Amino acid sequence: GFDTGAYMVPKSEQHCEIQSDAYHGGVVYPRNASVDPARYHRGLLQVASAAGVQVVSNCRVNTIDRIGAGFELQAERRSLRADKVILATNGYSGTLNPWHQRRIIPIGSYIIATDVLPPDVMDRLLPTNRMICDTRKVVFYYRPSPDRKRILFGGRVSLNETDPRKSGPKLHAELVHLFPELRDTKISHSWAGTVAFTFDSLMHTGQERGLFFAMGYCGSGVGLSSYLGMRIGQQAAGLSEGATPFDEIPFPTRPFYAGNPWFLGPAITAYRLQDRFGWF
Numbered sequence: 001g002f003d004t005g006a007y008m009v010p011k012s013e014q015h016c017e018i019q020s021d022a023y024h025g026g027v028v029y030p031r032n033a034s035v036d037p038a039r040y041h042r043g044l045l046q047v048a049s050a051a052g053v054q055v056v057s058n059c060r061v062n063t064i065d066r067i068g069a070g071f072e073l074q075a076e077r078r079s080l081r082a083d084k085v086i087l088a089t090n091g092y093s094g095t096l097n098p099w100h101q102r103r104i105i106p107i108g109s110y111i112i113a114t115d116v117l118p119p120d121v122m123d124r125l126l127p128t129n130r131m132i133c134d135t136r137k138v139v140f141y142y143r144p145s146p147d148r149k150r151i152l153f154g155g156r157v158s159l160n161e162t163d164p165r166k167s168g169p170k171l172h173a174e175l176v177h178l179f180p181e182l183r184d185t186k187i188s189h190s191w192a193g194t195v196a197f198t199f200d201s202l203m204h205t206g207q208e209r210g211l212f213f214a215m216g217y218c219g220s221g222v223g224l225s226s227y228l229g230m231r232i233g234q235q236a237a238g239l240s241e242g243a244t245p246f247d248e249i250p251f252p253t254r255p256f257y258a259g260n261p262w263f264l265g266p267a268i269t270a271y272r273l274q275d276r277f278g279w280f
Contacts, residue, residue: 005030018132019125020178034131036146037222044226064096064211071211084236087213088229090221091194094259099208101259103251104216105197110167111154112175113145113189114182122148125179137271140174150188151175159265164190195219199252205232206247212236216251 009017011025018026049055056077063074070083087097091106117125126132126144133141140155157170168190176183198204198216205214205228214232217224234242257263 017128017130019127022178023134028130032131034143035222040222061096066209069210085211086232086236087211088215088225088232090215090217090225091196093196093215097208097211098258100213100215102253102257103198103204104259105199105261105264106194106259107156107197107261107264108161108192109154109195109219110157110162110164110171110192111152111190112168112171112187113152114150114175115186115188116149117151117182117185119148121181122151125181126151136275138268138275140178142175151179151182156268159268164192167192195221199254200249202246202249203228204246204249204251205235205244206251207235 006027006029009026009028011023014020014023014025017028045055059075059077061073061075064085064087065072065074067081070081071085073080073082073085087093087100089096091104093100093104093106095101122144129144129148131141131143133139138156140153142151142153144150145152153171153175155171155174157167157174168187171190172187195218196216197218201218203214203216203218203220203224207213212232212235214225214228228244228246231242231244235247236242
């Protein structure tokens with residue numbers, strides 16, 4: 001089998017990993033790694049450009065229409081025809097294709113960065129420099145910044161989508177719950193993005209009437225989208241090695257869902273009750 005090297009950390013030893021009493025122990029995955037998404041994106045763009053790929057930025061595609069055996073795309077700057085199209089917009093797919101719109105649940109993810117913290121505070125709170133994610137239904141995830149001067153802290157703090165100016169103080173309150181000594185520490189940045197969830201919590205690839213797609217990474221898109229993006233590109237190029245098990249999984253939707261997650265508020269309320277009272 002695949003050996004992850006993971007090991008349990010009992011509550012009596014968890015201060016070796018995190019200076020917080022909010023947990024009941026944890027598990028360490030020593031072979032896991034992290035990346036800087038912005039630098040990673042920049043590197044992928046450089047590789048694509050060097051390979052001769054034409055990249056047009058700031059040119060939002062508004063509609064995709066089927067014209068014969070191909071497609072016509074209406075963008076903000078121009079329209080164009082294409083024999084094959086890959087839809088890889090994940091949580092930002094919007095109304096581009098009604099079939100996918102009924103299957104993708106766009107959910108906002110909110111993050112803050114603290115002001116610069118003294119080195120001794122960082123060394124005490126997060127001594128091992130690990131990325132941390134808890135096991136709640138409504139999870140929080142956080143890490144030291146690469147220069148170990150700040151804590152980056154993310155999670156879901158509202159029933160519906162909100163402005164980062166409103167989510168920031170709420171995230172700060174949750175951070176203080178974990179690390180009470182940060183009560184007087186201010187926030188330097190607060191931002192948000194959209195991730196794509198699916199009704200079966202699985203990512204999906206394949207094609208729908210000739211429109212190729214790879215999406216629904218459920219919060220794990222940085223790594224998985226790279227792999228499945230490569231595979232769906234191979235499929236569009238007609239290469240057999242592009243096939244993946246995710247091509248065969250039915251892509252479910254639900255009655256009365258057309259892209260607006262009206263059920264998100266009640267679902268988060270239920271999850272928070274489970275987190276609070278330990279219901280399963």
